Amino acid sequence: MSRIILDCELMKFPHSGLYQYCQNLGEHVNKLLAEENQPFMQMYIPPRKKLTLPWEPYHLVEQKWHKLVKPFLRSCQVWHAPFQSGRIVPNKRLYxxxxxxxTIHDLNMLHEGKSDTYQQKSLARTQSLINRSDAIVCISEFTKGDVLSHCSVGNKPIHVIYNGLNKKTASVDKPVAYKPDRAFLLGIGYLNSKKNYHVLLPLLQANPDLEMIILGRHDDPQYVTMMHETAQKMGVENRLHLPGTVSEDDKIWYLKNCNAFLHPSLAEGFGLPVIEAMQFGKPVFLSRLTSLPEVGGDAAFYFPDFDASTVQAVYQQGMQAYKLSNMANSIIEHANRFSWDKTARQYLEVYQSLIG
Structure with missing residues (x-):
């Protein structure tokens, strides 16, 4: 295998999905390459002071002087740019x-009610990266459809490779962030209007025996405030908990111990937390929008709309079906379709297709 570099610039954001994507892809591709006695794929990572990533021999640390000269590009044959609004470092004229x-994860701005100006600016940025690329990977068929409808890919190959799933095992007896006093519902994602978590609050009104915990960065303070104010008006504020980002151990504890996982998002390119919950056999309740039906398949329950009565009816019917049909095993089997080993092999095939 010729030399490959994965640009991990966005790993400077430690609690992001892109951090996990880069870390897992790099580790699993290099595991496969080691088995074949092939050279490592290098991960071009931000300065180490910004990372908690253990050192590996395939790490290539970004330096300030790389702005002037990039000697590592001389032997590079494949550069993997992992995000549709990120960067492509190699200058095609020089190399x-x-x-x-x-890799294009999503064109979510098309589905979030953004202004036409914002959409066109974002599309133009993605198109500029497509123009400089030799192959495109989308993380869902839905994303591929968006790309083909709104961008020009010419005759460049466009592949669909799903994100993988690492098997999780509980390693703590109780979470550090917050331990619930009763059964609880769980959500994981940035706290902003796109994630649409506020539509779930009527579930707390209808189910006084439940708490609701939503993990993730408080991405939009106004939305977080609205969530608290709405919960207070509904009389459920004491059972809504928004602890922010938590450790991986805490996240696994919440996934393993929740009654159900809920993800009513308006726009997703994939939706990794969905299959993270499914690996524990948990019932998941999703919106029908963008990529979520593709990821959840027949193993999930779906909200056809977000009216309070609809949300409650879907939840009640879904929980009843889950218990009566003993769905946990089929849900786990569905989650097992996604693995980083499979994902890494598919990416290796794409790399090899470009360099022969």
Missing amino acids: PAIKVVL
């Missing part, structure tokens, strides 16, 4: 032989 793989 015409380097092939570029671009």
Whole structure:
């Protein structure tokens, strides 16, 4: 295998999905390459002071002087740009032989009610990266459809490779962030209007024996305030908990111990927390929007709309079906369709297709 570099610039955000994506892809591709006695794929990571990532021999640390000269590009044959609004480092005029793989996670701005100006600016940025790429990977068929409808890919190959799932095992007896006093519902994601968590609050009104915990960065303070104010008006504020980002151990504890996982998001390119919950056999309740039906498949329950009565009816009917049909095993089997080993093999095939 010729030399490959994965640009991990966005790993400077430690609680993001892109951090996990880069870390897992790098580790699993290099595991496969080691088995074949092939050279490592290097991970081009931010300065180490910004990372908690243990050192590996395939880490290539970004330096300030790389702005002037990038000697590591001389032997690079494939550059993997892992995000549709990120960067592509190789200059094609200086390094015409380097092939570029671009991963597009989503074009969610098309589904979030953004202004036409914002959408066009974002699309133009993605199109500029497509123009500089030799192959495109989308993380769902839905994302691929968006790309083909709104961008020009010419005759460049466009692949669909799902994100993988690492098997999780509980390693703590109780979470550090917050331990609930009763059964609880769980959500995981940035706290902003796109995630649409406020539509779930009527479930607390209808189910006084439940708490609701939503993990994730408080991305939009106004939305977080609205969530608290709405919960207070509904008389459920004491059973809504928004602890922010938590450790991986805490997250696993919440996934393993929740009654159900809920993800009413308006726009997703994939939706990794959905299959993270499914690996524990948990019932998941999703919106029907963007990629979520593709990821959840027949193993999930779906909200056809977000009216309070609809949300409650879907939840009640879903929980009843889950218990009566003993769905846990089929849900686990569905989650097992997704693995980083499989994902890494598919990416290796894409890399190899470009360099022969």
